[in-house]
Amino acid sequence: MLPDHTPAALSSEQKQSLINGLATLLPDNILLYKDEDLHPYECDGLSVYRQTPLAVALPETIEQIKAILRYCSDNNLPVVARGAGTGLSGGAYPLADGVLLGLSKFNRILKIDPDARTATVEPGVRNLAISEAVAQHNLFYAPDPSSQIACSIGGNVAENSGGVHCLKYGLTVHNILQLKILTMDGELLTVGSEALDSPGYDLLALMTGSEGLLGIITEITVKLLPKPERVQVLLAAFDNVETAGEAVANIIANGIIPAGLEMMDNPSIRASEDFVHAGYPVDAAAILLCELDGGNEEVSELVMQVRELLLSNGAVEVRTAESDEERARFWAGRKSAFPAVGRISPDYYCMDGTIPRKALGKILAEISRLSEQYQLQVANVFHAGDGNLHPLILYDANNPGELEKAEKFGGEILTRCVEVGGTITGEHGVGIEKLDQMCVQFTAEELEQLHAIKSAFDPQGLLNPGKAVPTLHRCAEFGAMHVHKGELPFPELPRF
Amino acid sequence: MKENDLSQAIQSHIKSALNNKTPLAIEGGNSKSFLGRKINIANKLDLSGHQGVVAYEPTELAITVRSGSKLKDVEELLLKNNQQFAFEPPAFGENATIGGMVAAGLSGPRRPYAGSVRDAVLGVKIINGKGEILEYGGRVMKNVAGYDVSRLMVGAMGTLGVLLEVSFKLQPKPQYSLTLSHTVSAETALKKMLGWRRKNTPVDATTWFDGNLYFRLSSSEQVVANAQKILGGEVINHADNFWSEIKNQQHHFFTQEKNIWRLSLPATLASTDKTAKELIEWDGQQRWLADDIPASEIRQYAEDLSGHATLFRAERSQNEPFHPLPGMLLKLHQQLKAALDPESIFNPGRMYKEL
Ligand SMILES: Cc1cc2nc3c(=O)[nH]c(=O)nc-3n(C[C@H](O)[C@H](O)[C@H](O)COP(=O)(O)OP(=O)(O)OC[C@H]3O[C@@H](n4cnc5c(N)ncnc54)[C@H](O)[C@@H]3O)c2cc1C
Numbered sequence: 001m002l003p004d005h006t007p008a009a010l011s012s013e014q015k016q017s018l019i020n021g022l023a024t025l026l027p028d029n030i031l032l033y034k035d036e037d038l039h040p041y042e043c044d045g046l047s048v049y050r051q052t053p054l055a056v057a058l059p060e061t062i063e064q065i066k067a068i069l070r071y072c073s074d075n076n077l078p079v080v081a082r083g084a085g086t087g088l089s090g091g092a093y094p095l096a097d098g099v100l101l102g103l104s105k106f107n108r109i110l111k112i113d114p115d116a117r118t119a120t121v122e123p124g125v126r127n128l129a130i131s132e133a134v135a136q137h138n139l140f141y142a143p144d145p146s147s148q149i150a151c152s153i154g155g156n157v158a159e160n161s162g163g164v165h166c167l168k169y170g171l172t173v174h175n176i177l178q179l180k181i182l183t184m185d186g187e188l189l190t191v192g193s194e195a196l197d198s199p200g201y202d203l204l205a206l207m208t209g210s211e212g213l214l215g216i217i218t219e220i221t222v223k224l225l226p227k228p229e230r231v232q233v234l235l236a237a238f239d240n241v242e243t244a245g246e247a248v249a250n251i252i253a254n255g256i257i258p259a260g261l262e263m264m265d266n267p268s269i270r271a272s273e274d275f276v277h278a279g280y281p282v283d284a285a286a287i288l289l290c291e292l293d294g295g296n297e298e299v300s301e302l303v304m305q306v307r308e309l310l311l312s313n314g315a316v317e318v319r320t321a322e323s324d325e326e327r328a329r330f331w332a333g334r335k336s337a338f339p340a341v342g343r344i345s346p347d348y349y350c351m352d353g354t355i356p357r358k359a360l361g362k363i364l365a366e367i368s369r370l371s372e373q374y375q376l377q378v379a380n381v382f383h384a385g386d387g388n389l390h391p392l393i394l395y396d397a398n399n400p401g402e403l404e405k406a407e408k409f410g411g412e413i414l415t416r417c418v419e420v421g422g423t424i425t426g427e428h429g430v431g432i433e434k435l436d437q438m439c440v441q442f443t444a445e446e447l448e449q450l451h452a453i454k455s456a457f458d459p460q461g462l463l464n465p466g467k468a469v470p471t472l473h474r475c476a477e478f479g480a481m482h483v484h485k486g487e488l489p490f491p492e493l494p495r496f
Numbered sequence: 497m498k499e500n501d502l503s504q505a506i507q508s509h510i511k512s513a514l515n516n517k518t519p520l521a522i523e524g525g526n527s528k529s530f531l532g533r534k535i536n537i538a539n540k541l542d543l544s545g546h547q548g549v550v551a552y553e554p555t556e557l558a559i560t561v562r563s564g565s566k567l568k569d570v571e572e573l574l575l576k577n578n579q580q581f582a583f584e585p586p587a588f589g590e591n592a593t594i595g596g597m598v599a600a601g602l603s604g605p606r607r608p609y610a611g612s613v614r615d616a617v618l619g620v621k622i623i624n625g626k627g628e629i630l631e632y633g634g635r636v637m638k639n640v641a642g643y644d645v646s647r648l649m650v651g652a653m654g655t656l657g658v659l660l661e662v663s664f665k666l667q668p669k670p671q672y673s674l675t676l677s678h679t680v681s682a683e684t685a686l687k688k689m690l691g692w693r694r695k696n697t698p699v700d701a702t703t704w705f706d707g708n709l710y711f712r713l714s715s716s717e718q719v720v721a722n723a724q725k726i727l728g729g730e731v732i733n734h735a736d737n738f739w740s741e742i743k744n745q746q747h748h749f750f751t752q753e754k755n756i757w758r759l760s761l762p763a764t765l766a767s768t769d770k771t772a773k774e775l776i777e778w779d780g781q782q783r784w785l786a787d788d789i790p791a792s793e794i795r796q797y798a799e800d801l802s803g804h805a806t807l808f809r810a811e812r813s814q815n816e817p818f819h820p821l822p823g824m825l826l827k828l829h830q831q832l833k834a835a836l837d838p839e840s841i842f843n844p845g846r847m848y849k850e851l
Contacts, residue, residue: 115690116762138694160640171638173647174615187824194762195803196607196781199819200829200848201656202614205647209640229696253555255578255668295696298719354636356556386637426638434641441641445628449836450642456831469642 001049001090001407003432004474005078005466007097010054018075019055022099025067032056041100044085044092045147046433048347048403053080053094058102062218065101066186069216072099073185078462081212083124083155086147088350089431091159091211091467101216103154109133110219117224118177118194123154123217127161130222139224142169145427146335154217160209162427164260164291164334167385171427173208175223181207181215184458194221206453211429212464214457228293231259232303233327236315237284241265241380244286245360247313248384251290252357254309256302260291261385265364268337268379268392275340278333281317288315288384289334337381338392345377345394349406353417354426357387366416367391374409376402388426389417415440430468438468439475447472497569499548501562503629503660509541510658510841511627519841522654524564525591528600530809532653532817535845541658543595550661551635554579558618558635560663563595570594574666582610582667584701586743595659601651604743605701605712608778614650616665622649622657625837635663654843655851656836670700670714675738676729677710682776685709686765689779693763698723703742704776705749712739742777745809749775752786755811757794759783761803784808791815818847826850 010018019033032038033055042050054077059065072079078098085092094100106122109130113119114137119130127148130141144163145151151161157179162171169175178192192204207214238244244263251261264272265286273280280287288310292302303320310318321327333340341348355363364380371378377394391413395406414424414437424430424437438447450469454461470478513520521537525544546564554577561570567587574580584604585597598620603612619633622645633639633646649656680688685704689711692699698719701712710732713720732738741747750756754773763779775784785794791807798805804819821829826848833840833851844851 113762114694116764117693118762160644162638166638170611170615173644174611183828189825189828191825193760193802193804195760196612196778197601197651197760199804199806200821200825201652201832202601202647202650203828205614205644205650209644214643226694226696249555252557257668295698295715295719295723297722298698298715301716301718354638356553356558356636358553358556383638388638421634422636423634423639423641425641426636427640429640430642438641443630445626446630446632446642449624449628449630449645452835453643453645453832456828456835 001432001435003093003095003466004435004471005095007095010097015054018077021075022055022057022068022071025071026057026059026064030058030060030064032058041082041085041094041102044082044087044090046088046090046093046431048397049090049093049432051094051096053098053100054096056100056102058105060105062182062188065182065216065218066188068099068101069182069184070186072462073460076460076462078465079184080464081154081158081216083152083158084126084150086151087155087159087431088352088428089425089433091429091431091464093432095465103152106218112137114139116194118221119224120219120221121153122219124152127151127153127156134224138227140227141175141222142225143172143175146338153220153222157208157217157220158210158212159427159429162383162386162388164262164383167261167383168257168259169225173205176204176208176220177223178221179204179207179217180219181217183215184460184463188218189215209429211431211468213454213468214463228259230296230299231291231293231327232299233321233330234290234292234303234306234310235319235321235330236288236290236310237281237317238286238288238314239284239316240314241286241364242361243314244288245364245384247288247310247315248360249357250313251306251309252385254305256306258290258306258385259293260289262289262334263287263380263382263384264334264337265380267377268341268381271340271344271379272333272337275343276332276336278329280333284316289330334381341379341392341394346396346398348379349393349395349410350428351389351391351393351410351413352425352428353414353422354386354388355417355420355422359420359422360384360387363389363416363420367413370409370412374405376406376409383426386426387422411437432467435470435474436478438470439478444472444475447475497547497549497565497573500545501548502546502564506541506543506546506658506660507623507627507629510623513539513841514627514839517839519844522658522843524593524596525566525589527587527589527592528596531600532846533849535843543658544591544593546660549573556635557666558663559666560635560661561594562661563593563659565594567592567594567597575669578669579666580669581616581664583607583613583616584743585613586745588744594662598650598659598662599652599654605703605739605777608781609700610667614647617646617650617662618665619663620646620649620659621661622659624657625839625841629660633663637665653847655833655847656842658842672717672720673712673714673735674720674724675710675712675732675735676724676727677708677732678729679707680709681707682767682774683765685776686767686780690763690765693779697727701739702777702779705774710738749784749786750809753811754786754788755807756809757785757787758806758808759785759798759803760806761798761801764801766801795819821848
């Protein structure tokens with residue numbers, strides 16, 4: 001998968017002159033351009049795709065970012081923002097003719113206001129560092145991607161990241177108040193406000209999940225919540241994956257919104273158990289982890305209710321964590337599921353489709369059918385309460401053609417997700433990875449409108465070009481387009 | 497509720513407006529005509545007939561409705577299934593529609609505790625300023641494919657597109673609610689509310705005026721009873737009516753013959769210091785002032801507290817209703833308006849003169 005961007009053919013003299021131009025604007029140690037220095041920045045979490053950028057800039061001040069952006073605007077150089085590089089869709093994949101703008105040095109927590117329940121931080125601050133810094137006030141920042149020890153809050157905003165606790169507390173978009181952004185021409189704008197709403201259009205929502213295509217996020221004010229008085233986790237085992245799926249739908253249908261409701265299937269259970277010894281029932285077809293939090297009595301009541309619901313919905317065993325250690329152990333298995341799967345397979349490909357909860361059983365059956373067809377194993381780990389699936393397709397990149405096969409399989413899963421009323425990405429973003437699937441989800445007019453929105457922010461098209469929204473040309477080539485009301489899409493474009 | 501899909505007719509109306517280059521005034525139930533700038537546009541696009549539920553599955557906690565559906569009808573339907581819009585939307589009239597609710601983007605008493613209209617929006621079907629029918633977002637809880645056009649529509653006062661359908665996330669109705677009150681000064685009330693925010697309390701609505709703090713507890717009966725023991729206060733009967741009067745502004749505070757200003761502020765102890773004429777909501781984050789003092793003074797005051805001020809109901813003032821936008825931000829708004837509504841046919845001037 002490659003971005004929809006044709007790199008400018010720069011001669012080595014041109015490259016050198018651009019690098020020199022940039023270097024004169026910045027103090028030493030800010031600009032990297034030697035091959036060995038660029039190496040660590042070749043990819044993000046979608047590591048099968050690698051590209052060396054023209055240069056990497058690691059600025060330390062807003063003024064430096066402004067100078068870089070203005071220089072790039074003047075010289076028509078693309079700019080790709082990078083937080084911690086944990087993104088799974090190639091959002092921070094560098095461009096050969098562009099500057100990779102690393103924000104890791106912006107790692108300060110600027111202000112904590114316990115009365116307002118807010119924290120103002122720089123974009124390179126790690127997600128978990130926020131909760132750690134505010135813990136002394138008995139507060140926490142709710143969205144908790146599994147990558148939270150590493151990923152940056154700037155990256156979280158750019159991807160609208162979710163996590164285990166988003167079922168109850170919402171996604172990044174629900175948990176931020178204000179952003180400072182730099183537009184491509186170096187203007188600093190404040191969007192949102194410290195209050196709950198702000199005048200004008202909801203640019204805060206528009207910026208969230210914009211994958212670095214609309215502006216560079218330089219400051220974030222997040223909402224904080226009081227730590228729950230009590231937290232309990234239930235672990236339920238099922239001897240059938242579909243039954244587990246129905247149990248999820250029934251818990252929610254009964255008006256209970258757990259803090260987290262996660263599911264793992266047998267291959268994931270086994271891989272995790274071998275890796276962290278969480279004490280999971282390794283013969284179960286699926287397990288559900290259900291976290292309940294809140295006030296003391298509230299949690300007691302909920303634990304009883306959910307326990308009964310699980311049993312009456314076919315759980316063969318329900319355990320309640322008896323101590324904080326046991327609770328941590330229950331979660332350890334889930335949180336390390338990706339690396340655990342990484343141990344049993346040379347490579348895996350992580351998908352991110354979302355579906356209506358009621359379609360869980362159906363889609364899981366479909367995935368196992370496709371798994372047979374493609375002769376590739378799948379381990380399922382997911383945010384079941386939200387209907388957000390992460391099938392991990394196991395493959396070996398050393399076997400010729402297997403990566404392509406895994407991608408095709410993944411693409412089919414996403415198409416099925418769209419067919420049952422879902423979406424191609426719940427939280428990992430489109431990046432370069434799902435450009436083709438965007439053609440399935442959206443019509444030509446819808447994509448054009450998205451391009452027009454980008455132009456309103458970035459008329460030259462220099463911020464992370466070729467990512468997140470495919471060109472119509474690419475969709476025509478891809479062929480599997482959205483057929484809208486029986487009309488052939490993109491009729492004006494040549495077929496290949 | 498009537499089932500009536502007028503998408504085609506609405507689209508034709510828009511296309512002919514485009515051909516004739518005549519701007520359109522978009523109307524739902526006209527319940528919020530007082531809000532925003534007065535625009536004098538003869539060509540009305542009436543959406544109130546475009547009604548019905550496109551999809552509602554209570555077990556998915558999600559609903560998709562046509563924009564002309566009456567808010568009242570939709571809320572009734574949800575109630576039958578023991579569900580609700582978490583944000584407790586104000587209606588300001590029997591005829592309020594779902595489209596108007598989203599375009600105005602106003603939320604009620606539960607907003608600080610359960611999120612706003614925009615927080616609950618999952619997806620939209622719109623007609624843009626080229627007359628194209630477009631869909632963004634969806635009915636699922638998480639969706640990051642494409643920019644968040646759905647939430648961009650919320651609070652845009654119809655200036656970016658015509659809403660045809662909106663999908664929302666729903667909330668189960670709380671099992672039990674109880675409203676209590678304390679007789680306290682504004683200052684003490686703010687202290688109390690800020691204190692509650694720091695703990696796990698089942699408070700899900702607060703308001704203060706005329707020397708009384710009112711607050712609602714919602715959860716199971718047992719949890720509410722325990723919280724009542726700790727927080728104290730006098731029980732208020734007919735609490736549903738009470739909160740409905742506040743949110744729909746039928747309360748006498750809002751019917752004074754004065755300008756009604758809405759201040760949106762961070763949670764702060766700062767007193768708005770106009771005690772007798774102030775109504776506080778949302779733990780101090782939404783404050784209403786019934787006052788004729790000059791707009792510039794109120795706006796400066798809100799800005800000093802990192803918030804903003806809206807002239808919500810103007811009795812005799814000719815002032816701009818919405819807080820002015822700084823120059824560069826306004827420019828970006830104009831570019832965005834041009835991206836979605838290039839001919840500027842949707843409610844031009846309703847929000848800001850330049851949009
Ligand atoms: C093991 C593992 C588990 C994960 N679990 C989850 C999970 O549970 N939930 C989830 O949602 N994601 C998850 N992810 C994905 C990833 O961690 C998130 O997308 C995260 O938000 C990316 O943050 P980052 O700082 O690494 O961003 P990067 O990967 O550096 O960048 C991501 C995107 O954001 C843009 N960007 C970064 N910073 C800025 C900025 N300051 N301004 C503008 N644009 C910017 C980049 O251009 C790029 O498009 C997981 C990843 C891994 C490897």
